[in-house]
Structures are given as structure tokens and as C-alpha cells.
Amino acid sequence: MFKAPKDVKRVASIGGGPIGGGWTAHFLARGYDVTTYLHSEAEIPAFRTILDTAWISLTALGLAEGASLDRLTIETDIEKAVEGADFIQESAPENLEMKQELYRRLGEVVPKDVVIGSSTSGLMMSDIQAKCATPERTVIGHPFNPPYLLPLVEIVGGDNTVPEAVQWAGEFYRIAGKAPLMMKKEIPGFVATRLQEALWREALHMVANGEATPEDIDIALMNGPAPRMMAQGQCMAFHVACGEGGMATNLDQFGPALKLPWTRLEAPELTQELRDRMVEGCNDIAGDQHFSDMATQRDKEIVALLNALRASRDDG
Template sequence: MSVVPTPAAAVSAPAPCSPQDVRRVACIGAGVIGGGWAAHFLARGYDVTAWDPAPDAAARLRRLIAAAWPALEQLGLAKGASRDRLTVAAALEEAVADAQFVQESAPEKLDLKRDLLARLDAATPAGTVIASSTSGYPMTDMQTQAADPGRLVVGHPFNPPYLIPLVEVVGGELTAPAAVDWASRFYDAAGKSVITMDREVPGFIANRLQEALWREALHMVANGEATVAEIDASITEGPGLRWAVMGPMLTFALAGGEGGMAHMLDHFGPSLKSPWTRLDAPELDRALYDAVVAGCEDAAGGRSIADLVAERDRGVIDVLRATGRLPGSAEGAAR
């Protein structure tokens, strides 16, 4: 049975340096998300030490970073940025021994997260902020075994972290507010677009919105109402183009013309009662599973995952460039 720390344990020692002065980052977990974080931090000019228990982790991580590097070069590398500034540690304790910030990206298993965050807390220098890339667990549920839960925060990225700017930052019940503030300022200095949440929300913000769309898409496939290709085209050729410039709320406000959102709600509000969405998830039976997998294979049209990654990266960079959001010089990163 785990012991839940008392609220007094939430008070952490001050971070050992300011967010702008961080030079060394530890990335714990080197899969798609952890590797993407490592690539991002390297491109921003940091020294990165990574650790992952998988026997092939080092080779896999270097392949992932090599694949991401062309996109990062287009985004613009910080002065001194180099893949040679990556070190892959043989042990977790070695990886965080001199870390000034820790990004944990282990698999989404609650017991694993609890144990790993407790180990990181024990091995990381006092006061150093430790962030989890969890995509669903609240930090309150993950920080229960740490001796100093006050420095544990969520830093939820979007795939791939080296390309998509957004990171959602939020603490748990035992997280010190100063740690949340420090993490937000660090991510900002590291070139991310930061949403600092003032409360925990299951699934955070963007995932909740993505999940609603995903569930409706699965219903449409399951019911034979649309194909995978039609669903994807309906977004990339439709509202996705608007969402790249402004979000769904302002997009709908514009639908109200000069009357804005008020006119839109007056005019279209009754449609909220129409049976347009089914937020309960459909049963993921074998038929639906096979239909979605086959549909994605058809949509890929023979392109490999590597081909699709490169295509996605080029597309996102083009959108960032076209909308004036392509990062310039990497100010604030390690010099």
C-alpha cells in the first residue's frame, strides 16, 4: 500500500536555477514522445541526457532524432544546437544526477508512473522540477509515492513534441505552485506554446477535444456512415484549415457574422439538441478494429510510416510558416 504524503510535503526547495539558465535536461523514456522531447531540447541548444530501460533504446532514439532533424533545421536551430550533445545513460540515476529539468515520458501505466516518479524524486538534485508527459493521468494520482511531491508537475505535449508547439502544464494537489510557475516559464524559454491550467481536468484540454472528434469518427466508421479517408479529408479540407488559424470558439463566433458568437448561439443554438454527435465511445469490436486499420492502410497508399512522418512534418512547417508562427531565432534556449 502506498503512503500518501501530507500536504506539508508539497513545499519543495527552490529550483536550483532560473528557467532561462537551464543547460542540461534529462529525458526519461525514449519512445516516440520521449524521443521527440529529446530532439526538441537538442534543437533548442540544450545538453540532453536520456535513459530508457529497453536494450535497443540508444539506437532507436538516435534514429528518431535523425529523422526529426531535417524538420528541426527548417524550424531553425538554436546557436550551438547539435545531436552530439545527446548522452544516453546506462542507469536512471546517472541520467538525472546533474539534471536541471527532468521530462518523464514512460508508458501510460499508473503504477509504473508512480514508481518511476518516486525513483526520479529520490535521484534528482533537490528542487529540480520533474515533469510528466502523461496524456491522461492527473498528477494527484501519480505523485503519491514521492518524498517531495511538490516539485512534480504535468508537462503534457503533443505528438511530435519537436514539432507541435503546445504543452499543457498543471500540478497535482501536492504540487507547489512555484513548481508549476517554474515549469511554465521553462517551457516558454524552451520555445513551447504553454497553457498553464489552474486545475486538473481528466485528459487535460486538447485531448478532451480530440477525443470527442475521435469517438464520433469511430461511430461513423462502425455504422458505415463514412470511410477513414472521407473522415480525414473532411477535416484537412474543411474545419482543420480554419483551426490552424484560430480555434473552434472564434471560428464559430465568425459564423455569427457581425453579431459574433451571440448571434451564432441565437441562430444555431437549437441545433445542439440535434442528434449530430454520440460522445459515448462505440464498442471497439473486431469488425471496427479491422475497418479502421484497413482504412488507414488504404489512405496511406503504400507510403511507409517514415514517409508519412516526413510528409506530416513538412505540412505542419508549411502551416506554421503560412500563419506567421514559424519560430525564429531560439532566444531563451541554452546558449
């Protein structure tokens, strides 16, 4: 049904803001031909600035062979912009009616074997695709800002998306150098923003209550959870910190702490089912790695991160 993800040559990117511009730069850096749709030519200077800024970082991260800013075409006619594209990344403004109208139009002019991914952070694909005559190939492909730097892309379909399109998108983004997260359900905020939003709202509560200043919040995050969370997500961080017993020990030992007022968010009941899911999930990630090897690798990575940050700051 769909062209093999590895055979994608041309990407169309819709939208010239920081997200659309970031995506354009990313795909160019991975060696694709890119056609970007801008609403008007007046947007070109600001769009070029976004590209030039992103290109500095992308070059430092390493460009794909043949990657070039010269492989960009800018179009202000949407039909011309999507012509010949093997994949479409849509980063139009976050307005449901506008997106619905856009997908209605794309549904007519884009061949139905071309997957369309939406950068939306706040809308559901089931809603966006409501007026699209060919919704089966429309998916969420939500990047994390800035999209030319952070690897995450959250992927999920809407009610009328076929599973093959979702799988295709996951495979395509992986080939295009991203870290795909295949979501299990359409939920507001997806996964990453939900986690960040919980933290953010707790931060706002603390500032509102005079418990911390914005500076305190940032000192805490940068020097505490963040370096570890870059090497290991929170699940594996707890799993490995608990040694041989892993997540099971964590939940048995710190389970009671879930009832403590350590945040204003109430924890779910720690049922046997939740415990099993957490333990089995961590065991799946760990595979046959011994906890001590994972701890050694964690330490090595955190050291590399701290040294890199220090060098980057001394230098800048």
C-alpha cells in the first residue's frame, strides 16, 4: 500500500514557523529533498533565519551524505508544495477548523498512499481528519521543540487511520533519524508533554506557595533529575538504582511513599496489575543486561554529559 519508508526521497513540510522550519531543516540535514509550503512570500526571511540557525546545530550533529540547504524548494501554492512528495509533515497553526480544512484539501490532492504526519501538540487526529476523504494515512507525528535538535517524535493514529500508516510513520521517522514513540492511545498532551506538564504544574504550585523561586526550580532540574534522565528514563533509573531487586524492590520499598505529600498529584492505587506492568516493562527494557552493567553504563554516560556541558559552557 505505502512505498517502503527507506525509499522516501522527497518530503513536503507545511508551515514556516519554528516547528515547520525546524522540521524542514531536519529533513534537509538527513539528506532529503524538501519542499516547504509557506502561506506567503513575506514569511521567507523569518523562515530562512530559522533554517540558518538550525543548520549550525545540525552540522555540528553531523549531516547525512549529500545533505544541503540547496535541496529546499519553497512554494506558496499548497498543491505545488505537496506534488511528488513521498511524505508530508504538517505544522500549520494549532487551530482545529484550519487543520480540518487543510486535511480536507490534502485529502483530495495528495495520493492516498502518501502518509501525512501532523506536528500538532494539542489536537487529536480523530478530530483533525474529520473532513478528510482519505483519512486512513493521516497520523500524529509530534516533535519536541526544537524539532531539529530533540529526537523524540510521538506517533498515533486517529479513529480512521489504518494501523499500517502508523507503523509506516514509526519506521520512516526512525530512518529519518528520530526516536519514535508509538503511542497506545490518543490522549491529550500525548506522553512527553503530560510528564512535563505534571512537573510544570507542581513547579507553579511551589512558586505560588513561596516554596521555591523559578531559579530554584531550574537549579533543581538541571543538576538533579535531568542528567540522569538523559541517560536513563525514570523507570530504568529506579529499576537500576534498586540493584538486583529492580523495579519490584522500588515499588515494594517506596510504594508507601506514593501516599506521602511529595507532590500535589495523587498517585494511582498500586494494584497488583500496575505493579506487574511496571516490573515486566522494566525487565523487558533490561533484557539480559545485569543491573551492575547498566549502572556502570549510566555512570559513564552521566560523566560524558557533565563533561560535555562543562566544556560547552567554558567555551561559550
